[in-house]
């Protein structure tokens with residue numbers, strides 16, 4: 001409150017203020033002390049008649065007072081800087097909870113600004129550190145689980161005396177766990193490539209409809225295994241200016257989820273709509289759906305609605321989707337009801353020069 005009554009002094013003002021006060025204090029206090037020594041009779045009234053004595057007494061008193069005043073003023077002036085140096089050392093040593101105090105009326109504006117910036121930086125570094133350690137923990141866990149099971153089943157196979165069915169079952173587990181590892185490596189690699197980007201290179205005008213049709217074909221093994229009926233509505237060839245490699249991951253991940261969370265013999269509806277200023281991709285499944293809690297976290301890294309983690313995957317697919325869509329300045333909408341199904345809608349804005357089909 002009191003801070004508001006004082007202007008924000010800059011460093012030159014504060015420095016001059018201290019020097020002025022040291023001089024003023026020194027002269028003033030020396031005068032007061034000499035006056036007092038005269039009053040108590042310690043000095044005779046005509047002590048200044050002998051200049052050597054007068055000057056020596058003045059010099060002595062000024063030196064003592066000067067030492068005390070400069071010591072106090074120096075401490076006041078340099079304390080914030082020492083505090084900053086100590087805080088920097090702590091930060092460099094990995095203590096991200098360190099903060100610099102900002103109180104003190106005569107703390108110059110520059111030092112206050114520095115403290116604020118320093119505190120903001122320490123806070124930001126702290127949150128990055130939390131994210132990083134969460135990521136490392138999750139990644140190690142995701143990485144270790146399939147390796148442990150691969151080793152376990154490989155050991156069982158080595159022992160021999162297994163029936164043919166058992167052997168087949170263990171081999172299937174080994175194949176699916178290695179698939180999980182390969183998918184984890186791909187997703188983490190993709191994520192690390194795009195995570196800190198705010199823009200991307202590799203734009204080209206490509207046939208989006210064709211890309212989605214191809215993705216449906218690539219995932220055929222999965223949806224035909226589940227006997228899903230597909231309703232595909234991609235009428236025209238839509239050309240879009242974007243990064244085809246990144247966008248293809250979006251369709252693969254969304255279709256993968258739609259198939260994975262569908263019930264056996266269910267239905268999938270895939271639509272691609274062309275508007276003047278955007279293209280809209282919709283994938284609808286009639287599977288297990290999500291409650292509000294799951295929906296709120298689907299874009300978090302390594303989040304899987306199935307806490308037992310018995311569902312395939314590592315919980316990175318939707319994180320990758322969201323990042324790629326936002327790199328294309330698009331939007332993603334997830335509508336879902338438990339046991340009824342999910343609709344994911346991706347809207348990608350068109351850029352001016354793509355409204356025309358290329359002469360290919």
Ligand SMILES: Nc1ncnc2c1ncn2[C@@H]1O[C@H](COP(=O)(O)OP(=O)(O)OP(=O)(O)O)[C@@H](O)[C@H]1O
Pocket residue numbers: 183187253257258261285287288289290294298303304305306311312313314315316317318319341342
């Ligand atoms: N279509 C869907 N229907 C029901 N739940 C879904 C759907 N899509 C995503 N989810 C929920 O969101 C979670 C996160 O999805 P995400 O794609 O990121 O991970 P994942 O599919 O479990 O693993 P990964 O994509 O890495 O293989 C899923 O585990 C699931 O609980």
Ligand SMILES: [Mg+2]
Pocket residue numbers: 253256257313316317318
């Ligand atoms: Mg997924």
